[in-house]
Amino acid sequence: MDATTCASSLNCYYKQNGFHEMGRKKSSNGFLRLSSNRNGEIVSLKMIKSRDLRCNKNLGQRKLDGFELSCSYKNYQAPALESEKSRVLVDEPSILKKKSEDVVPYMNGRCIYLVGMMGSGKTTVGKILSEVLGYSFFDSDKLIEQAAGGTSVAQIFKQYSESFFRDNESEVLKELSLMRRLVVATGGGAVIRPINWKYMKQGITVWLDVPLEALARRIAAVGTDSRPLLHQESGDPYTKALQRLSTLSKERGEAYANADARVSLEHIADKLGYDDVGNLTPLSIAVEEIFLKEKKMFMAQNFLGKQFKSVIIVNQFTAVGNQSIYVEAHSKLHVLEQIEKFLQGEEETARNL
Numbered sequence: 001m002d003a004t005t006c007a008s009s010l011n012c013y014y015k016q017n018g019f020h021e022m023g024r025k026k027s028s029n030g031f032l033r034l035s036s037n038r039n040g041e042i043v044s045l046k047m048i049k050s051r052d053l054r055c056n057k058n059l060g061q062r063k064l065d066g067f068e069l070s071c072s073y074k075n076y077q078a079p080a081l082e083s084e085k086s087r088v089l090v091d092e093p094s095i096l097k098k099k100s101e102d103v104v105p106y107m108n109g110r111c112i113y114l115v116g117m118m119g120s121g122k123t124t125v126g127k128i129l130s131e132v133l134g135y136s137f138f139d140s141d142k143l144i145e146q147a148a149g150g151t152s153v154a155q156i157f158k159q160y161s162e163s164f165f166r167d168n169e170s171e172v173l174k175e176l177s178l179m180r181r182l183v184v185a186t187g188g189g190a191v192i193r194p195i196n197w198k199y200m201k202q203g204i205t206v207w208l209d210v211p212l213e214a215l216a217r218r219i220a221a222v223g224t225d226s227r228p229l230l231h232q233e234s235g236d237p238y239t240k241a242l243q244r245l246s247t248l249s250k251e252r253g254e255a256y257a258n259a260d261a262r263v264s265l266e267h268i269a270d271k272l273g274y275d276d277v278g279n280l281t282p283l284s285i286a287v288e289e290i291f292l293k294e295k296k297m298f299m300a301q302n303f304l305g306k307q308f309k310s311v312i313i314v315n316q317f318t319a320v321g322n323q324s325i326y327v328e329a330h331s332k333l334h335v336l337e338q339i340e341k342f343l344q345g346e347e348e349t350a351r352n353l
């Protein structure tokens with residue numbers, strides 16, 4: 001629950017319960033200081049962003065069940081926690097639609113390439129994104145299978161070889177790079193060949209960064225039959241998936257970090273107050289992160305395109321604090337300053353997305 005929602009819920013609750021004049025403010029330590037109680041005395045309420053609060057995930061609507069708070073009066077700390085049910089409904093489909101409408105003008109029809117480890121949700125999140133953007137969706141693994149006359153990825157690996165598969169993957173990405181208005185779920189290993197980056201960088205690349213344990217849980221749930229690189233070792237499905245994913249992740253090193261934007265599920269979960277990324281639905285992932293990064297990125301790219309034709313942005317969007325952006329450029333500081341100015345002046349709402 002974000003601070004504003006929580007504050008307004010608190011406001012209602014305490015109005016009903018006799019407090020008046022509810023000033024409210026969130027300070028960095030999570031306290032909400034409400035200006036006065038009915039006797040005109042200062043009370044302070046500690047907002048607990050409880051990680052135990054439950055969310056009902058119902059057809060894309062996150063219903064926030066409630067909040068907990070402790071209340072202190074002057075120096076007296078109330079022993080009991082207050083709690084209240086809130087009736088806040090976060091309508092993710094509508095939020096996503098609104099955000100997509102905001103970002104579409106900045107995209108100029110450019111494709112989105114989702115990269116990430118096996119099971120990171122590229123297909124699931126990609127389909128949602130394509131729908132909301134009015135783009136077509138392609139799964140590069142599926143295209144390779146089609147080109148091989150319907151032979152599955154697992155079978156291609158077995159019958160031919162991994163390098164045969166990789167050649168076809170590069171070919172598919174090359175063809176896709178000539179097209180517009182696509183969301184592409186790439187294969188988990190597409191990032192290892194530099195030539196593939198050349199193709200994918202025709203569009204916007206987004207890395208879905210999911211902790212390995214969560215990936216292993218997902219993969220163990222559906223089995224490793226369709227994932228030849230995982231379908232090798234003995235042991236229980238979770239452990240063998242985790243071991244193999246750890247090895248692959250080390251081998252791939254920083255390859256995923258070449259993406260223009262990184263969508264960290266840990267970061268989103270933290271922001272929403274969850275202990276576990278398993279609480280994040282694909283829709284909430286799309287809502288929370290992707291558009292924010294894309295929009296900022298497009299704005300900077302447009303800006304850089306106009307002002308600094310020779311600048312290559314590597315890691316375009318690592319937003320630090322509010323506004324800083326890492327770019328690789330000879331005049332890095334100058335570019336940063338310019339982008340900051342541009343972002344501040346041009347687009348206040350990007351920060352509020």
Ligand SMILES: Nc1ncnc2c1ncn2[C@@H]1O[C@H](COP(=O)(O)OP(=O)(O)OP(=O)(O)O)[C@@H](O)[C@H]1O
Pocket residue numbers: 116117118119120121122123124125141185186187188218219222227278280281282285
């Ligand atoms: N946010 C999520 N929470 C829980 N499960 C998810 C989430 N996103 C995807 N999954 C599940 O994880 C599995 C893998 O998802 P998906 O196929 O979208 O990943 P992928 O990145 O396209 O995988 P691959 O690269 O192997 O094709 C599926 O069973 C999917 O339902």
Ligand SMILES: O=C(O)C1=C[C@@H](O)[C@@H](O)[C@H](O)C1
Pocket residue numbers: 117118141153186187188189190226227228229
């Ligand atoms: O991570 C990988 O190397 C792979 C991921 C899958 O999407 C498939 O592209 C294939 O199984 C290889």
